Amino acid sequence: MMLSALGVWQLQRAEQKKVYFDQQTQRSKQSPIRVSKVMIESEKSGWPAEIIGEFEREGQFLWDNRTYEGRAGFHVLTPFMIEGSGVRIFVDRGWIPLEGSREQLPRPDIPVGQQKISGQLYAPLKGFTFVDEAPVFGALLRQNLDLDALVTSAPYDLHPYVLRLAPDEVGGFVRDWPGPSRTMIQRHQAYAVQWFGMAAVFVFVVISFVWRQRKDSKQGKIRK
Structure with a gap:
């Protein structure tokens, strides 16, 4: 799913920024x-x-x-x-x-x-x-x-x-x-949470829609 993929991408970006942060912090002490x-x-x-x-x-x-x-x-x-x-x-x-x-x-x-x-x-x-x-x-x-x-x-x-x-x-x-x-690391992590949250909402909406469609279909058959 695209939303989940975007969340994973943001986590990867956060990890890249963390590596850069650790690297620059270490270098500045040399x-x-x-x-x-x-x-x-x-x-x-x-x-x-x-x-x-x-x-x-x-x-x-x-x-x-x-x-x-x-x-x-x-x-x-x-x-x-x-x-x-x-x-x-x-x-x-x-x-x-x-x-x-x-x-x-x-x-x-x-x-x-x-x-x-x-x-x-x-x-x-x-x-x-x-x-x-x-x-x-x-x-x-x-x-x-x-x-x-x-x-x-x-x-x-x-x-x-x-x-x-x-x-x-x-x-x-x-x-x-x-x-x-660390601000950029935290920002990417926050974006990831947002994308995963939207993915969860999307899945919930789809499941609810399918469940309602099946329920309505069963009720229609009973009436017949």
Whole structure:
């Protein structure tokens, strides 16, 4: 039955979210990874990390349609050149508000000089973008954080992660990063209960209808 299948699917989604929650919680407790010119191995999203190097203005962009406490704005993503290499990693320095219109976009300053920064590695989900609308590297405004497109178009090597700058680091903006939450697990479980409940009601209605039909049929035969 479709309703029961939807309930099972929601339970499967809840289990997937639980695995993700447990994984991210465990990773956040690990010792920080020292990010170097060597590319980070896969499956490191959610790990704390440290980097030594310098911020670069060229290539910085604003990730559009980011909200904070109901206000529209942007996330500021700035390339960070890793010490002793030509490899960069984009650092999400946090949220800034949209002031006025998009005709005059803000151009946030960057911290100058070599420094050590820390944060959490993040592998963003790829958003949908028409090929003809994909901005070239260096464009100030982007609708999606598409790392594959950035890696392909960048004039240098890029790490396949973004570093979310830690809240206590200087040189950032509003950084209220989302953490692992059990809310989505509970939501899928609640949806599953609803689907199973509707399936039970449907079965009850069908059984009641069939029982009444048979009862009426028997009474009709007796009258004859």
